[in-house]
Amino acid sequence: MNNVLETKNLSKKYHSSLALSNITMSVPQGSIYGLVGLNGAGKTTLMRVICGLQEPSSGSYELYGVKNSDRSIYKMRKRMGAVIEKPALYANMSAEANIRAQFDMLGLPNDKNAASELLELVGLLGTGSKKAGKFSLGMKQRLGIAVALAGYPDFLVLDEPINGLDPEGIVEIRELLLKLNKEKGITVLISSHILSELSLLATHYGFVNKGRIIKEISAQELEQAVRKCMIAEVSDIKALTMVLEKMNVTYEIISDSKAKIFEKLSVTLLSEKLSAKGCELLGLTEADESLESFFLDLVGGGVRNG
Amino acid sequence: MANIFKTTLKNNFISIPFIIAAFAALFAGGFDVVFYIVDYDGYPFSDSRLMESHMPTYLAFLIAALPPLLTGREFVGGTIRNKLITGTTKTGFFISQLLVNSAITVIIAMLYFLPTFIFCTKYYDHFQPYMVFYAIVFILLGYLVITAISTVISVMSDRMIVSMVASLLLLFIFVFVDSWLGNSLSQPKYQEGFDQVYYEGGIEFESNEYDEEYQEYQGSQDEKYKDYNPYYVKSKAQRAFMQTARHLIPFEIIGNGTAMIEEQLVSMDMYRQSKKEAAKHADDYPVFQERVESLFWVPVYSISFIAVLTALGLFLFKRRNIK
Structure with missing residues (x-):
């Protein structure tokens, strides 16, 4: 699979503070890449750097295989759309005028119908001449996405797009992003600290902490890591594997005496079968590792205070 | 860059700051004309109130306030991001802003000069349009220097109010330095x-x-x-340095242009003469005594100043982290 974005040891320093430190990551084409991190972890800085708003202090990145130091990177940027930190809008213009201004800026035909299509896509078709400055935060977010889509990009970068949205707005944005990804094949790089929401979208994850990527993982791998399970502790791990194989149950050995069991089964039955093999069931505990606890484990637990 | 120039110009034309500034400039020009008409009654036009008009200087402050309001909008609203993210270079953005702000300055200045120009052609028998045209070009160059300074300041701050205060403060400093240099040189x-x-x-x-x-x-x-x-000031080198510094100050340029309109007949004679001849007759026209030698250099200084400001602006803006 080709990568839309690849970063190599990307660092960004502001005076004496290091905002990004040796970030190496890759965003596969067609994926929805979730950038997960606490506030101040460096997600927005990373997005600013890859969008060309700021120059990296060291390291490099490639967009569609073109290095950031190459002059043709500007051509590649035309294939991008982004909403970083807050939607970038002309407050004194209507939603349609904002989109048409972006058409003009990109040298595209200033087509009213195309603007209406984008407004319909983000659910803002009925806003008429209302100025963007008077929009609610959710409407601004949606208009920001519409403006980002004005250049028909195939790579969309969204920084906390569901911040400040009501539940209905969150669902709408999620459905919109899934639609763009599935129907138009747009690759999405999205940052959020609302992990439960991100988990409904992302196909890949990058966990960021203190300016570093601490783990890159696919959605399937993450699902495996956080799925509900029981941890069985036994006196003979070989006997346990034999019993579980016979019962046709998914499991994972995690130590000499412990194994994760990913399916529901009768404790009595398991105990009986183990006894028949001369193995003692020492303990059976339920493990429920949520996405949040997985992330907090990654960043070292007690990072978040209160 | 053509696209971003066109879009920015179009957006700025429908912006409230531009509309207000355009009306203010037209009103200021009309205000001057009303002065002439009042004065014209029984008096020769050479005693024109233009001689006492400080309007071109006031207009300079209006012109300095526009880039923070127009270019500043790109930073406050964050729309600069939409441009840079989609492939506009920082150089392209800066140059387009400079060109758009300059175009707006020319329009504002023309709106100010329009009533004066119409009045002169209608009521003034000795009117020499090309002389006034030169004067307007000089004043415009002064305004364009101010626009360049203000644009450089505007792209260096995300806060409109900071850019505005810095631009206006710098203009006040220019006024002060210009008057100090003028006072020192005329001792x-x-x-x-x-x-x-x-x-x-x-x-x-x-x-x-x-x-x-x-x-x-x-x-x-x-x-x-x-x-x-x-x-x-005794030292020749010091006088030359001070004189050069004075010519670089936009208000001096505007002052030169205004003086040319004020005494257009005089300046016409002076302008036709060689430097030597002009200096010989300079005593008759105190306004030109110190200026006549430098009029040729005014556009050269102004254009050089704009070029230096553009290079400085690009150097600083390209290194700036955009939020």
């Missing part, structure tokens, strides 16, 4: 006398050595008071 070599108050028939009169009656009274006392002026 006579010798103290030419002193004001004296005398009374005649219970009425207070103020006189000085130029007063004929006082001259008679003073007689041979004159020499006694002709002391060396300690404020006179």
Whole structure:
């Protein structure tokens, strides 16, 4: 699979503070890449750097295989759309005028119908001449996405797009992003600290902490890591594997005496079968590792205070 | 870059700051004309109120306030991001902003000069359009220098108010430095006398050595008071440096242009003459005594200043982290 974005040891320093430190990551084409991190972890800085708003202090990145130091990177940027930190809008213009201004800026035909299509896509078709400055935060977010889509990009970068949205707005944005990804094949790089929401979208994850990527993982791998399970502790791990194989149950050995069991089964039955093999069931505990606890484990637990 | 230039120009034309500034400029031009008409009644036009008009200077402040409001909008609203993210270079953005702000400055200045121009062509018999045209070009160059300064300031801050205050503050500093340099350069070599108050028939009169009656009274006392002026700038190099610095100040450029409109007939004669001839007759026209030598260099200085500001602006803006 080709990568839309690849970063190599990307660092960004502001005076004496290091905002990004040796970030190496890759965003596969067609994926929805979730950038997960606490506030101040460096997600927005990373997005600013890859969008060309700021120059990296060291390291490099490639967009569609073109290095950031190459002059043709500007051509590649035309294939991008982004909403970083807050939607970038002309407050004194209507939603349609904002989109048409972006058409003009990109040298595209200033087509009213195309603007209406984008407004319909983000659910803002009925806003008429209302100025963007008077929009609610959710409407601004949606208009920001519409403006980002004005250049028909195939790579969309969204920084906390569901911040400040009501539940209905969150669902709408999620459905919109899934639609763009599935129907138009747009690759999405999205940052959020609302992990439960991100988990409904992302196909890949990058966990960021203190300016570093601490783990890159696919959605399937993450699902495996956080799925509900029981941890069985036994006196003979070989006997346990034999019993579980016979019962046709998914499991994972995690130590000499412990194994994760990913399916529901009768404790009595398991105990009986183990006894028949001369193995003692020492303990059976339920493990429920949520996405949040997985992330907090990654960043070292007690990072978040209160 | 053409796209971003066109879009920015279009967006700025429908912006409230531009509309207000355009009306203000038109009003200021009309205000000057009303002054002329009032003055015209029974007086020759050469005594025009333009001589006393400070409107071109006031307009400079309006022009300095526009880039923070127009370019600043891109930073406040974050729309600069939409441009840079989609492939506009920082150079392209800066140059387009500079060009758009300059175009707007030209429009604002033209709106100001329009009523004056119409009035002159209608009512003034000796009107020489090309002379006024030169003057307008000089003033415009001064305005364009101010626009370049203000644009550089505007792209360096995300806060509109900070850019605005910095631009206007810099203009006040220019006014102060210009007047200080002008004052220093116009100091006579010798103290030419002193004001004296005398009374005649219970009425207070103020006189000085130029007063004929006082001259008679003073007689041979004159020499006694002709002391060396300690404020006179002696060094030729220092005078040249100060003069050059003065020409770089946009207000001096605007002042030169305004003076040309003020005394267009005079300046016309002076302008046709060689530097040597002009200097010979300069005593008759005190306004040009110190300016006549530099008029040729005014556009050169202005254009050079704009070029330096553009290079400086690009250097700083390209290194700036956009949020």
